[in-house]
Every structure is written in structure tokens, then in C-alpha cells.
Amino acid sequence: MPSAGLSKEGYVETVLKCIADSNNAPNSSMTTGLILSIDRRNDVDTAIAVVDLAVQYRDQGVVGIDLCGDPCVGDVSIFEPAFTKAKANNLPITIHFAEAPFSSTEVELRKLLEYQPDRIGHVINVPADIKEEIVKRKLGLELCLSCNVHAKMITGSYGDHHFGWWKDTGCPITLCTDDVGVFGSTVSMEYALIAEHFDLDRKEICELARSGIDTIFASEKVKQKLRETMWSS
Structure with missing residues (x-):
């Protein structure tokens, strides 16, 4: 404030x-x-x-x-x-x-x-019927592994995170830190945690990182720059 x-x-x-x-x-x-x-x-x-x-x-x-x-x-x-x-x-x-x-x-x-x-x-x-509506709309999802685990917002640890359910729904996913100063995890670390606990290879990690581009609150110019950068990596 x-x-x-x-x-x-x-x-x-x-x-x-x-x-x-x-x-x-x-x-x-x-x-x-x-x-x-x-x-x-x-x-x-x-x-x-x-x-x-x-x-x-x-x-x-x-x-x-x-x-x-x-x-x-x-x-x-x-x-x-x-x-x-x-x-x-x-x-x-x-x-x-x-x-x-x-x-x-x-x-x-x-x-x-x-x-x-x-x-x-x-x-x-999220109840099952609301999940269905979210998937139907293909809403962008902001998922926060470290926050949810350390704040005990979920039951279990990283491998139990609901990322495992959402990842195959077709909803664009953006990994977030929410809040790096409190939970001590950078965005890069969040991707490393996802790769480790959900057994994602480099191709799958790159696809995950790219999936959220269209849901970024930015101009088409910025989005296109990201597409060009990430597709060449």
C-alpha cells in the first residue's frame, strides 16, 4: 500500500x-x-x-x-x-x-x-466440474510449486503437486515463484523442480515454457520476440 x-x-x-x-x-x-x-x-x-x-x-x-x-x-x-x-x-x-x-x-x-x-x-x-470448465476454456494457469509446498497449501511435496493433473489438459501453464524473496526459489529453480519431480525431458520443459506465451499480458510484438527466441533455443 x-x-x-x-x-x-x-x-x-x-x-x-x-x-x-x-x-x-x-x-x-x-x-x-x-x-x-x-x-x-x-x-x-x-x-x-x-x-x-x-x-x-x-x-x-x-x-x-x-x-x-x-x-x-x-x-x-x-x-x-x-x-x-x-x-x-x-x-x-x-x-x-x-x-x-x-x-x-x-x-x-x-x-x-x-x-x-x-x-x-x-x-x-478445484472441484471436478469447475476443472472441466477451465479446460474447456483453455484458461492460462499460473502454478507455484515452491509456494504451495512450503506454505503447506497442498498435501505432500513437489511430486504431489497438482501440476501433474493440469499438465496434460491443454491449458497453457506458466510457472511462477510467488514470491522469490519469501520462498527462495527462482523461476529457473521452479523448472528444475518440475523436471525432477515429474520426469520431464528437455523437449517437454521447452514446450512447457513456450505454452504460456499467448497468455502473457503483453503486446504481440513482445510475444513474437519470445516465440522467436524460444523456438530457436
Whole structure:
């Protein structure tokens, strides 16, 4: 959250300036975008304000919006006006989805799917019928092995992770760290863990890494650069 002396606009502008400096640095090979988050603890007016900020700064590096926060609080149905506005403005949407048993009721998950997310994260406690809908839509999945294991969000260890179920569904998968500073695992380490515990060879790892390109919240130019780079590797 911004400090008392800094407005939300000022906070976003400060972060975007740092991102621009990094993206424009000599020999920079990484392109970074900013996703603004709606917290489950927010009220609807605050959520709409987040969408308005995302629209306002879209041309300066904001690439989409997220729904996140403590999965044990909040009523996600109140955010419908915010997500409707996001869709009307063609803002990509990602949502923390079925992260905990409390936030994995049929009512909540179907409401979140009504918001037409482009990606969903965690997807841990997903009932069979909701899984079918996700696979039907071929939604992008953000999977976080180390986070889920170390935070004991799943039963068992790496080899028990639900990646094993999702990997053959055709849904684009992006491996995420969520959060490298806390869980001590880089994205490269996440791929190494997947390869080790699910017996994936180099070809399968490369295919996995490429599968999420189309669900990246970025311009077609950035996506094409990634395709060219990764297909030549």
C-alpha cells in the first residue's frame, strides 16, 4: 500500500518509472509490465478505482489487473462492476483462484469465472466440474510449486503437486515463484523442480515454457520476440 504521503497515482508512477528505466537499460533482455491488484478486502469503490488507474496508466506500462489477498476474507461478488469495467476497457485479468478451501466454494468459483479471466493462479482446490470448465476454456494457469509446498497449501511435496493433473489438459501453464524473496526459489529453480519431480525431458520443459506465451499480458510484438527466441533455443 502507498504510504500516507504518497497518492496511489504517485505510487503507480514511481513503480512505472523504475520499470521503464529497467526496460530501457542498455542490453536489457527482459520486458517488465505492472499488474494492479484488487484486494479481496477492498470495497467495490476501491476496486473500481484500481481499474480506473489501470486504464489511466495502460499506455505507460500497466498491463492488467489482478484479484488477490487473503483467501479467507471478502465476498468476491461485490467486485462485478469493477471486472465488468475492466472487460469493457479490454484490460487483461488474472485471478487468485481456489487458493484455499474457504475460497473454493462452487458459488465463488463460478462467480470468478463469470469475470472472464485470461489467467487464474494456484487452482489448488478445484472441484471436478469447475476443472472441466477451465479446460474447456483453455484458461492460462499460473502454478507455484515452491509456494504451495512450503506454505503447506497442498498435501505432500513437489511430486504431489497438482501440476501433474493440469499438465496434460491443454491449458497453457506458466510457472511462477510467488514470491522469490519469501520462498527462495527462482523461476529457473521452479523448472528444475518440475523436471525432477515429474520426469520431464528437455523437449517437454521447452514446450512447457513456450505454452504460456499467448497468455502473457503483453503486446504481440513482445510475444513474437519470445516465440522467436524460444523456438530457436
